[in-house]
Amino acid sequence: xxxxxxxxxxxxxxxxxxxxxxxxxxxxxxxxxxxxxxxxxxxxxxxxxxxxxxxxxxxxxxxxxxxxxxxxxxxxxxxxxxxxxxxxxxxxxxxxxxxxxxxxxxxxxxxxxxxxxxxxxxxxxxxxxxxxxxxxxxxxxxxxxxxxxxxxxxxxxxxxxxxxxxxxxxxxxxxxxxxxxxxxxxxxxxxxxxxxxxxxxxxxxxxxxxxxxxxxxxxxxxxxxxxxxxxxxxxxxxxxxxxxxxxxxxxxxxxxxxxxxxxxxxxxxxxxxxxxxxxxxxxxxxxxxxxxxxxxxxxxxxxxxxxxxxxxxxxxxxxxxxxxxxxxxxxxxxxxxxxxxxxxxxxxxxxxxxxxxxxxxxxxxxxxxxxxxxxxxxxxxxxxxxxxxxxxxxxxxxxxxxxxxxxxxxxxxxxxxxxxxxxxxxxxxxxxxxx
Amino acid sequence: xxxxxxxxxxxxxxxxxxxxxxxxxxxxxxxxxxxxxxxxxxxxxxxxxxxxxxxxxxxxxxxxxxxxxxxxxxxxxxxxxxxxxxxxxxxxxxxxxxxxxxxxxxxxxxxxxxxxxxxxxxxxxxxxxxxxxxxxxxxxxxxxxxxxxxxxxxxxxxxxxxxxxxxxxxxxxxxxxxxxxxxxxxxxxxxxxxxxxxxxxxxxxxxxxxxxxxxxxxxxxxxxxxxxxxxxxxxxxxxxxxxxxxxxxxxxxxxxxxxxxxxxxxxxxxxxxxxxxxxxxxxxxxxxxxxxxxxxxxxxxxxxxxxxxxxxxxxxxxxxxxxxxxxxxxxxxxxxxxxxxxxxxxxxxxxxxxx
Numbered sequence: 001x002x003x004x005x006x007x008x009x010x011x012x013x014x015x016x017x018x019x020x021x022x023x024x025x026x027x028x029x030x031x032x033x034x035x036x037x038x039x040x041x042x043x044x045x046x047x048x049x050x051x052x053x054x055x056x057x058x059x060x061x062x063x064x065x066x067x068x069x070x071x072x073x074x075x076x077x078x079x080x081x082x083x084x085x086x087x088x089x090x091x092x093x094x095x096x097x098x099x100x101x102x103x104x105x106x107x108x109x110x111x112x113x114x115x116x117x118x119x120x121x122x123x124x125x126x127x128x129x130x131x132x133x134x135x136x137x138x139x140x141x142x143x144x145x146x147x148x149x150x151x152x153x154x155x156x157x158x159x160x161x162x163x164x165x166x167x168x169x170x171x172x173x174x175x176x177x178x179x180x181x182x183x184x185x186x187x188x189x190x191x192x193x194x195x196x197x198x199x200x201x202x203x204x205x206x207x208x209x210x211x212x213x214x215x216x217x218x219x220x221x222x223x224x225x226x227x228x229x230x231x232x233x234x235x236x237x238x239x240x241x242x243x244x245x246x247x248x249x250x251x252x253x254x255x256x257x258x259x260x261x262x263x264x265x266x267x268x269x270x271x272x273x274x275x276x277x278x279x280x281x282x283x284x285x286x287x288x289x290x291x292x293x294x295x296x297x298x299x300x301x302x303x304x305x306x307x308x309x310x311x312x313x314x315x316x317x318x319x320x321x322x323x324x325x326x327x328x329x330x331x332x333x334x335x336x337x338x339x340x341x342x343x344x345x346x347x348x349x350x351x352x353x354x355x356x357x358x359x360x361x362x363x364x365x366x367x368x369x370x371x372x373x374x375x376x377x378x379x380x381x382x383x384x385x386x387x388x389x390x391x392x393x394x395x396x397x398x399x400x401x402x403x404x405x406x407x408x409x410x411x412x413x414x415x416x417x418x419x420x421x422x423x424x425x426x427x428x429x430x431x432x433x434x435x
Numbered sequence: 436x437x438x439x440x441x442x443x444x445x446x447x448x449x450x451x452x453x454x455x456x457x458x459x460x461x462x463x464x465x466x467x468x469x470x471x472x473x474x475x476x477x478x479x480x481x482x483x484x485x486x487x488x489x490x491x492x493x494x495x496x497x498x499x500x501x502x503x504x505x506x507x508x509x510x511x512x513x514x515x516x517x518x519x520x521x522x523x524x525x526x527x528x529x530x531x532x533x534x535x536x537x538x539x540x541x542x543x544x545x546x547x548x549x550x551x552x553x554x555x556x557x558x559x560x561x562x563x564x565x566x567x568x569x570x571x572x573x574x575x576x577x578x579x580x581x582x583x584x585x586x587x588x589x590x591x592x593x594x595x596x597x598x599x600x601x602x603x604x605x606x607x608x609x610x611x612x613x614x615x616x617x618x619x620x621x622x623x624x625x626x627x628x629x630x631x632x633x634x635x636x637x638x639x640x641x642x643x644x645x646x647x648x649x650x651x652x653x654x655x656x657x658x659x660x661x662x663x664x665x666x667x668x669x670x671x672x673x674x675x676x677x678x679x680x681x682x683x684x685x686x687x688x689x690x691x692x693x694x695x696x697x698x699x700x701x702x703x704x705x706x707x708x709x710x711x712x713x714x715x716x717x718x719x720x721x722x723x724x725x726x727x728x729x730x731x732x733x734x735x736x737x738x739x740x741x742x743x744x745x746x747x748x749x750x751x752x753x754x755x756x757x758x759x760x761x762x763x764x765x766x767x768x769x770x771x772x773x774x775x776x777x778x779x780x781x782x783x784x785x786x787x788x789x790x
Contacts, residue, residue, distance in 0.1 A: 025788060026788065027775055034776040037775075052772060054773050054775055054776040056776070058782065059771075067567045067568060079692035079693050081682065162705065164690050165689075166689075177788065201706070
């Protein structure tokens with residue numbers, strides 16, 4: 001009798017467990033929320049202004065027959081792929097700036113969206129403690145650099161089985177039926193907003209965190225200017241910060257890797273491959289060589305692995321290459337407006353020591369009068385400087401422009417995958433991973 | 436006439452009166468007087484509902500005979516009630532009393548969007564002058580039968596003549612192959628199917644209508660004989676056409692621009708969520724009477740499971756809608772509009788990840 005009862009109990013539990021596993025997730029998503037979810041006024045408003053559909057209802061985005069009560073509600077576009085109320089993406093829009101009609105998502109994720117304006121800040125503000133700048137995804141993308149939607153579409157088409165020609169490029173990173181409102185509690189990764197393109201039907205980063213994958217090799221940067229809390233969202237300490245940071249490395253390298261070729265319309269060339277493995281970039285898993293001239297919270301002895309979003313915005317940025325405007329607890333000194341420029345210094349110095357920082361740290365003799373955004377110390381003075389030792393008789397214009405040696409474009413040597421052959425100084429004849 | 440003869444005559448008249456006084460049962464079995472009156476006169480009173488003689492010597496019309504409250508023992512299906520029917524959440528609950536087609540009660544109460552505005556039951560729709568999705572060829576108010584209706588011969592303008600040869604020859608035990616009106620599912624001319632004898636009064640996965648559907652590969656295929664093809668007679672572009680359901684020639688292989696019907700969802704390429712239909716795993720899933728599917732199988736074996744044989748998971752108009760009416764907008768089977776704040780998400784029976 002006891003065995004029968006036990007069997008019955010196990011059977012019942014297995015059924016209930018199965019039912020739970022089958023349950024969908026839309027109601028848990030940002031769009032499916034009955035309190036915060038999608039709402040197209042012409043569908044959701046009470047009659048006669050609308051049809052009185054509940055917030056979060058499918059009908060706010062999908063028109064099963066492209067007809068409500070005999071006619072199509074605004075915007076009148078005809079029957080559209082996925083039975084959406086408008087086209088997912090206008091592939092004629094090959095570059096920005098974007099307008100609402102270019103992407104279905106922009107009907108809401110737009111400062112003045114005609115359907116349901118949704119406030120979204122850039123990553124720097126939402127997760128990095130920066131002050132608010134742009135207030136929608138569309139406005140964030142309509143900046144100097146942006147994740148080109150048509151390039152994403154071209155890349156994704158035929159590469160991911162679920163991605164159809166009429167899919168939204170936004171869907172390459174987001175599943176609109178799963179994505180949650182991570183920005184509301186930025187240090188809660190279970191509210192992930194993203195899905196890996198190779199695993200579209202699952203949220204990514206809920207348990208796959210930088211902490212769980214890299215442990216202390218991932219040092220979450222400072223968040224606010226007090227330089228005590230950490231990203232994301234002013235996490236209290238490094239442990240909570242790394243455990244609250246989704247594994248963006250795995251996420252981004254689903255596309256940005258060493259095997260896939262990604263063409264950038266904006267750059268007019270293929271993107272550089274990203275190798276974050278232990279044979280790739282030093283900002284990735286490759287152990288450092290020599291020394292490390294860095295600022296807190298990073299230590300000189302650490303073999304760190306950075307998250308892509310430590311430096312890059314996911315959607316768009318006022319800087320080139322989607323470089324964040326706020327890194328490691330403070331804003332960049334200025335805008336990086338062009339690709340080939342010494343202004344990359346604004347980014348590098350957020351974690352590395354420029355001459356002023358080196359002097360302040362007692363590493364660079366005051367006699368040198370270390371200046372901000374000047375990098376003589378790390379290149380010529382530091383113990384592991386690539387161009388250390390005597391450079392007497394060496395032509396400075398091997399690297400520097402004619403005249404008194406001044407700053408040079410950082411990107412001459414520092415870019416993803418860079419390996420520089422050193423021809424002068426004490427390290428001459430060696431090569432150095434320069435990123 | 437002697438006393439004996441007079442007594443017999445009185446007895447005969449009394450018996451006849453007793454028979455004729457039975458409320459309109461509209462049964463196709465039993466004595467003729469259940470449905471017919473020879474002279475529309477009994478005891479110097481008219482017999483027909485309207486007071487006037489009715490075609491085919493009937494004592495009532497479609498509405499008269501099919502109005503009432505379903506109890507589970509009535510043989511004639513009541514599709515209209517003068518009192519609020521018990522629909523509950525999905526119209527399938529054990530204490531509901533509507534049938535597969537739902538009920539005209541709500542639309543006849545002035546709620547235009549909750550049923551078909553059939554002449555005699557409801558006034559013309561205040562918003563819709565033409566059937567949504569139609570090609571403009573159907574003009575006028577919908578009737579039960581005939582050229583302006585769903586049931587009977589669509590070439591016959593009059594309703595009762597349109598049903599000629601229907602009720603008297605119906606054999607519920609065979610697959611309705613649509614070859615004659617009597618062999619058409621629910622007298623829907625040329626439509627195939629196998630109807631539940633209780634018209635889905637308290638249906639279960641073991642007892643329900645078996646709807647006929649086709650797994651199309653092109654939207655130009657009108658899927659003759661399918662239950663959805665009937666709807667397409669008026670709501671054409673919601674079912675078939677050119678670039679109406681899927682752009683170009685991508686029906687079934689590309690993306691939908693309208694919700695498909697007459698398509699087997701086991702062939703869906705965009706998602707695997709349909710494998711979880713009604714809590715199943717993709718093989719032998721239990722049939723759902725809340726969000727039913729059609730089948731291409733033409734046997735009288737009931738489709739109690741789906742993903743059991745080819746073409747048995749065909750999406751149809753009736754997967755979501757009630758043909759006659761429901762208490763919900765668009766004559767839907769459940770209160771979709773109020774979901775997710777309230778209501779019910781019957782969509783999730785198929786769209787299993789959207790709950």
